[in-house]
Amino acid sequence: xxxxxxxxxxxxxxxxxxxxxxxxxxxxxxxxxxxxxxxxxxxxxxxxxxxxxxxxxxxxxxxxxxxxxxxxxxxxxxxxxxxxxxxxxxxxxxxxxxxxxxxxxxxxxxxxxxxxxxxxxxxxxxxxxxxxxxxxxxxxxxxxxxxxxxxxxxxxxxxxxxxxxxxxxxxxxxxxxxxxxxxxxxxxxxxxxxxxxxxxxxxxxxxxxxxxxxxxxxxxxxxxxxxxxxxxxxxxxxxxxxxxxxxxxxxxxxxxxxxxxxxxxxxxxxxxxxxxxxxxxxxxxxxxxxxxxxxxxxxxxxxxxxxxxxxxxxxxxxxxxxxxxxxxxxxxxxxxxxxxxxxxxxxxxxxxxxxxxxxxxxxxxxxxxxxxxxxxxxxxxxxxxxxxxxxxxxxxxxxxxxxxxxxxxxxxxxxxxxxxxxxxxxxxxxxxxxxxxxxxxxxxxxxxxxxxxxxxxxxxxxxxxxxxxxxxxxxxxxxxxxxxxxxxxxxxxxxxxxxxxxxxxxxxxxxxxxxxxxxxxxxxxxxxxxxxxxxxxxxxxxxxxxxxxxxxxxxxxxxxxxxxxxxxxxxxxxxxxxxxxxxx
Amino acid sequence: xxxxxxxxxxxxxxxxxxxxxxxxxxxxxxxxxxxxxxxxxxxxxxxxxxxxxxxxxxxxxxxxxxxxxxxxxxxxxxxxxxxxxxxxxxxxxxxxxxxxxxxxxxxxxxxxxxxxxxxxxxxxxxxxxxxxxxxxxxxxxxxxxxxxxxxxxxxxxxxxxxxxxxxxxxxxxxxxxxxxxxxxxxxxxxxxxxxxxxxxxxxxxxxxxxxxxx
Numbered sequence: 001x002x003x004x005x006x007x008x009x010x011x012x013x014x015x016x017x018x019x020x021x022x023x024x025x026x027x028x029x030x031x032x033x034x035x036x037x038x039x040x041x042x043x044x045x046x047x048x049x050x051x052x053x054x055x056x057x058x059x060x061x062x063x064x065x066x067x068x069x070x071x072x073x074x075x076x077x078x079x080x081x082x083x084x085x086x087x088x089x090x091x092x093x094x095x096x097x098x099x100x101x102x103x104x105x106x107x108x109x110x111x112x113x114x115x116x117x118x119x120x121x122x123x124x125x126x127x128x129x130x131x132x133x134x135x136x137x138x139x140x141x142x143x144x145x146x147x148x149x150x151x152x153x154x155x156x157x158x159x160x161x162x163x164x165x166x167x168x169x170x171x172x173x174x175x176x177x178x179x180x181x182x183x184x185x186x187x188x189x190x191x192x193x194x195x196x197x198x199x200x201x202x203x204x205x206x207x208x209x210x211x212x213x214x215x216x217x218x219x220x221x222x223x224x225x226x227x228x229x230x231x232x233x234x235x236x237x238x239x240x241x242x243x244x245x246x247x248x249x250x251x252x253x254x255x256x257x258x259x260x261x262x263x264x265x266x267x268x269x270x271x272x273x274x275x276x277x278x279x280x281x282x283x284x285x286x287x288x289x290x291x292x293x294x295x296x297x298x299x300x301x302x303x304x305x306x307x308x309x310x311x312x313x314x315x316x317x318x319x320x321x322x323x324x325x326x327x328x329x330x331x332x333x334x335x336x337x338x339x340x341x342x343x344x345x346x347x348x349x350x351x352x353x354x355x356x357x358x359x360x361x362x363x364x365x366x367x368x369x370x371x372x373x374x375x376x377x378x379x380x381x382x383x384x385x386x387x388x389x390x391x392x393x394x395x396x397x398x399x400x401x402x403x404x405x406x407x408x409x410x411x412x413x414x415x416x417x418x419x420x421x422x423x424x425x426x427x428x429x430x431x432x433x434x435x436x437x438x439x440x441x442x443x444x445x446x447x448x449x450x451x452x453x454x455x456x457x458x459x460x461x462x463x464x465x466x467x468x469x470x471x472x473x474x475x476x477x478x479x480x481x482x483x484x485x486x487x488x489x490x491x492x493x494x495x496x497x498x499x500x501x502x503x504x505x506x507x508x509x510x511x512x513x514x515x516x517x518x519x520x521x522x523x524x525x526x527x528x529x530x531x532x533x534x535x536x537x538x539x540x541x542x543x544x545x546x547x548x549x550x551x552x553x554x555x556x557x558x559x560x561x562x563x564x565x566x567x568x569x570x571x572x573x574x575x576x577x578x579x580x581x582x583x584x
Numbered sequence: 585x586x587x588x589x590x591x592x593x594x595x596x597x598x599x600x601x602x603x604x605x606x607x608x609x610x611x612x613x614x615x616x617x618x619x620x621x622x623x624x625x626x627x628x629x630x631x632x633x634x635x636x637x638x639x640x641x642x643x644x645x646x647x648x649x650x651x652x653x654x655x656x657x658x659x660x661x662x663x664x665x666x667x668x669x670x671x672x673x674x675x676x677x678x679x680x681x682x683x684x685x686x687x688x689x690x691x692x693x694x695x696x697x698x699x700x701x702x703x704x705x706x707x708x709x710x711x712x713x714x715x716x717x718x719x720x721x722x723x724x725x726x727x728x729x730x731x732x733x734x735x736x737x738x739x740x741x742x743x744x745x746x747x748x749x750x751x752x753x754x755x756x757x758x759x760x761x762x763x764x765x766x767x768x769x770x771x772x773x774x775x776x777x778x779x780x781x782x783x784x785x786x787x788x789x790x791x792x793x794x795x796x797x798x
Contacts, residue, residue, distance in 0.1 A: 402643065406593070409668055409691075414595040416695030421603055424697050440695050447692050451669060461671050464637075464644040469673030473721060476672050476797070481726045519728060 077127030315376030515539030
């Protein structure tokens with residue numbers, strides 16, 4: 001399917017029949033031979049061989065280049081235009097013929113070649129001038145070259161020809177000046193169009209493509225110089241002429257090189273097919289596409305319909321570049337809705353065929369990439385909401401603990417204090433004193449219970465004084481001797497310390513309940529931006545890490561903070577629990 | 585004897601002030617915030633400052649920090665820290681340099697008026713008062729050596745009271761034995777635990793606590 005699309009991108013338009021191409025090629029060769037023959041046959045011509053050589057130097061490359069373009073890019077009119085330019089150039093040959101009709105034809109087309117070259121240069125690569133201004137320039141050039149030429153011939157200013165009506169040498173000369181200066185002005189305007197196009201192209205064009213545009217511009221410069229030199233009778237017109245011909249003849253060669261490079265780009269598409277077969281991951285897919293498109297700055301964006309937004313490879317929100325910037329997005333659609341976008345340098349937009357081929361080849365892989373991005377986005381969202389829920393729950397527990405501390409506990413203590421003062425005042429009544437002491441004892445037990453409840457709700461000592469302080473009592477109250485090592489100073493984010501505290505408290509409780517251990521170690525340190533807490537015992541091992549023991553809840557707590565909890569418990573070799581929680 | 589109090593609960597602060605006043609102590613300042621207490625101690629140092637560990641504005645460790653600051657800059661002022669939870673780690677922070685003139689008690693102890701007043705006076709005179717819960721946590725701690733197992737029940741009782749900061753006289757009164765007998769027990773205990781005998785009562789508090797924690 002992708003292959004068919006690829007083929008469509010290359011040659012869905014009418015491909016000329018081979019016979020037509022061969023016939024045109026034959027005619028081209030024949031034209032070259034004719035011009036050579038005519039030049040040699042004309043005994044009034046100076047340096048006939050050189051003239052014929054330069055004429056064919058231009059004619060043949062244009063016809064050949066046009067044929068290649070016609071075959072490879074039948075979707076544009078550029079190939080036939082090139083061929084036409086070659087033959088128009090050939091028509092000038094007839095000026096060398098002494099017979100009137102042929103000479104007349106030759107003169108009519110005398111000034112046409114520069115204009116056709118201008119047309120070719122401005123029509124690249126689509127076969128038509130891209131902008132309205134360029135179209136106007138080309139039209140003006142044709143009027144100057146054909147219309148004014150016919151007028152001048154009627155005035156008898158172009159040698160003896162069949163169209164001559166009268167002989168007005170002065171008027172004809174003035175007209176010739178207008179023609180030459182006008183045409184060179186039009187050529188200069190053409191150079192402006194090319195320069196503007198180059199500036200619009202953004203990132204430096206592919207080198208060959210830049211070379212091509214430059215060779216067009218140089219050709220126009222040479223034409224303009226030649227015409228002006230002729231108009232003002234400057235010395236050394238002949239060398240300028242030959243130089244102009246030489247440069248103009250090179251333009252189709254540059255075009256052929258650019259075409260070849262585009263072919264190489266297509267072969268990169270072939271490589272892409274092979275790479276895609278290996279089912280590359282999301283990042284590798286980007287690299288493959290960047291290679292195939294020859295744009296290392298390529299980025300991919302995926303459309304997530306549920307979120308109604310664009311996302312990058314990892315599902316993070318992304319934005320497409322605004323129109324008119326240095327970067328452009330090529331949208332890839334699926335069932336009429338956007339699926340993915342290639343964000344690339346805007347110069348790539350001038351190679352729509354390549355973009356089409358690459359996107360067609362990578363469509364399925366891009367669809368997979370989109371699913372991956374969607375999954376990542378959801379995971380991210382899930383992790384975020386888990387962390388938020390945990391944080392909210394912790395804040396709520398903290399608030400409850402505070403309320404208990406500031407409310408019930410304080411009041412009970414104040415009550416106990418008042419009872420104590422009362423007992424002091426009672427003095428000698430032992431019965432009343434005993435009952436007051438009993439009441440105080442009750443209050444003391446209530447306070448003890450409240451203290452345990454409050455600590456169960458939230459370990460305030462961790463929040464208020466830090467993990468290191470809180471671990472002292474935990475280690476001292478453990479069921480086995482514990483060697484505690486805290487390898488960092490200062491405080492860490494509260495959530496982290498609380499999570500580590502719970503992991504250690506639960507692990508020590510498990511050791512007391514299940515491990516049949518004789519000793520344990522608790523180590524807490526910081527490594528690579530993580531807080532690491534490791535609890536190890538020398539007990540029986542073989543702890544069931546999946547069921548019960550509260551480990552799952554601890555893992556949830558640790559994972560919600562982006563960390564991970566691991567348990568090693570080989571039978572007979574003790575149990576080791578390790579939590580790694582990122583600090584940032 | 586001059587006392588300064590820092591406690592944010594008005595109910596407790598006033599109760600404490602009355603309790604101390606009843607016992608004939610002079611309450612020179614009664615503050616709701618830690619910095620207020622520190623200022624008072626700077627201008628007119630009392631014999632003892634009683635500090636709630638949780639004070640505004642954050643109710644985290646303002647009280648503890650004030651206590652440590654007073655201990656660092658005014659060693660002559662006794663500091664008694666009150667808290668609704670007793671934590672070994674906090675006790676060790678308070679006792680980091682010495683046990684002289686320092687106390688750390690659960691707030692609940694206020695209700696036991698006589699014991700509380702004794703503790704306040706002890707701290708004011710440069711002695712120590714360590715909450716029995718801290719001591720019992722340390723004593724109940726599982727140890728890999730069994731040095732504590734070598735003590736007789738009476739010796740263990742004396743050790744516990746000694747660790748809480750009681751003087752020999754205090755221990756003698758508590759156990760209704762003579763001061764001589766207490767001195768004998770103390771020296772036997774130090775021998776059995778392999779500790780060098782400490783000269784002052786507050787030094788031995790720290791020595792015993794550090795031994796129990798090790």
